[in-house]
Amino acid sequence: xxxxxxxxxxxxxxxxxxxxxxxxxxxxxxxxxxxxxxxxxxxxxxxxxxxxxxxxxxxxxxxxxxxxxxxxxxxxxxx
Numbered sequence: 001x002x003x004x005x006x007x008x009x010x011x012x013x014x015x016x017x018x019x020x021x022x023x024x025x026x027x028x029x030x031x032x033x034x035x036x037x038x039x040x041x042x043x044x045x046x047x048x049x050x051x052x053x054x055x056x057x058x059x060x061x062x063x064x065x066x067x068x069x070x071x072x073x074x075x076x077x078x079x
Contacts, residue, residue, distance in 0.1 A: 021035065021036065041055060041059075
């Protein structure tokens, strides 16, 4: 389910490109959407796009917080 304010971007790719993206996403442990967003952010970072840098920082913070919460939950279960 989409969060409020999110929208969908659609585009066509060859079957080979689709398979490549899906493989890379799986290897990276991401959904296809996550992987494509990640790839765009990496491209933006290499172009020194400061807005992309802010997004990456926010995304990393959110992921770190999820990991911490998961570890705390596991500790409560084990404790």
